[in-house]
Amino acid sequence: MIQIVTGDPRPISKQIVDGIRMKIVTGELVPGSKIPSVRGLAMQLTINTNTVARAYAKLTDEGLVEARKGLGLFVCPPRQxxxxxxxxxxxxxxxxxxxxxxxxxxxxxxxxxxxxxxxxNALNTFHNSPNNPKQAK
Amino acid sequence: MIQIVTGDPRPISKQIVDGIRMKIVTGELVPGSKIPSVRGLAMQLTINTNTVARAYAKLTDEGLVEARKGLGLFVCPPRQxxxxxxxxxxxxxxxxxxxxxxxxxxxxxxxxxxxxxxxxNALNTFHNSPNNPKQAK
DNA sequence: CAGGTGTACTGCATGTGATGGTACACTACG
DNA sequence: CGTAGTGTACCATCACATGCAGTACACCTG
Incomplete structure (x- = not known):
């Protein structure tokens, strides 16, 4: 789901925020998608739950995801x-x-x-075109 | 010489580095120019001498300026x-x-x-043209 | 009710930025 | 020569952000 690189100068929480934001922007995560649970992602990445929670809090603050208590976090439709x-x-x-x-x-x-x-431009190649007329041959 | 903005999220030392680097790039500081002394700039900005010294060390490390002990720091000719x-x-x-x-x-x-x-492009407007034909009137 | 969910706290450790102070080697000027 | 000004190198201290660890609470679903 998300890759954490120890050599990355960015804090872990920022890597998570950037990673998920990028997946949303590129269309890999569409509105309504459920993102990994706080404890689940923390377990998978062998990091602290608080670190994940803080990253998710920032994503919520940006309006990219929405938390439904007891259910999980879901990607929001694009807002401003x-x-x-x-x-x-x-x-x-x-x-x-x-x-x-x-x-x-x-x-x-x-x-x-x-x-x-x-x-x-490399980001928007596949998120605006469900049908990709590749003009092959 | 250099402006320090307290509201700036950048560390003070980075503001100094960026400020002087920008003055060099734009041509406001030409090779051979003397930049303010560690103690002088620290006094002027009412900050610590160590903070200025660390900023100057970074500029030296980048090869933008050269230190001549007992004399001061001088802007280097562009290198790679x-x-x-x-x-x-x-x-x-x-x-x-x-x-x-x-x-x-x-x-x-x-x-x-x-x-x-x-x-x-706004940066390079006046650093490549010693004679600026302003086409006035 | 039990299990999984997000959220909110506390405490602790670490790294970075900044300050304050001291000391040293160097250069130029009287 | 001595003095003043220069860059440089330490040391200690504090503030802040990051991350870890643990605990607790409120919520939803089965």
Whole structure:
């Protein structure tokens, strides 16, 4: 379900959040899907239940999943809970942060933009097209 | 010289590193320029000398500045100390990290790419043209 | 009722960031 | 020579986030 990499600089809880968020964005997890239980995932990954619970709390806070007590956590239909101003602000912050991280690598601007574009488009390849006209032969 | 924002989530030392690196990239600091002394900048920003020293150590480690003991720190001519494979790896890591940060905002891919492109191009406007034909009037 | 679920606390250990202080080696200037 | 200013290297301390461990509670289903 979720992979935890010990060498990853990200905290474990963030790896879980990112992993599940990515599965939702790519369509691997559709609205209504049940995600692993707190204790189940903690057992599988041999980590603490609190760590999983905190990751799930963040996902709930983001509005990506919904908890039904006694039942489990389920993927929510896509919503929009941030104001446009807040979204805009966060995008700008993250863009600047990203630039600070890679500006020292001395890549041409176009290379950076292209690389980002590739990775972004790679995500949406199979989540918007249940029928994929592959144009094979 | 450098602005420290208390509300910034980045550590103080990172703000210094990012700030000076940006001034070098944009051409505001040219090779040979002297950057503020450890004690001087610490005094000016009312922070600890160790914090500034650690930031400067990182800049030295990145090869952006060079320390001449007893004299101060000076901006180095642009170099390339990372292997191509290492650069490539870091770019990929940062791109993925950036995507994880902004994918939840639900912006169209093109919007994200455009925003990044704008911000990147905004940096190089005045560092490649010592003579800026402003075409005034 | 029992078992599985999410949630909320407490305590403890660790790593990082930041501070404060001290000390040393180096350079330039009188 | 001595002094002042420079980068650098320690040490101790504190605050905070992360993760672990344990416990408890409220909820749903069978």
């Amino acid at each position: 809970l941030l104001s446009d101003a807040e979204r805009e602000k966060r995008l700008g912050e993250q863009v600047d942060k990203f630039i600070n991280e890679i500006i020292g690598l001395n890549y041409p601007n176009q290379t950076i933009v292209d690389r980002l574009s590739e990775r972004l | 100390l990372l292997s191509d494979a290492e650069r490539e790896k870091r770019l990929g890591e940062q791109v993925d990290k950036f995507i994880n940060e902004i994918i939840g905002l639900n912006y169209p891919n093109q919007t994200i790419v455009d925003r990044l492109s704008e911000r990147l």
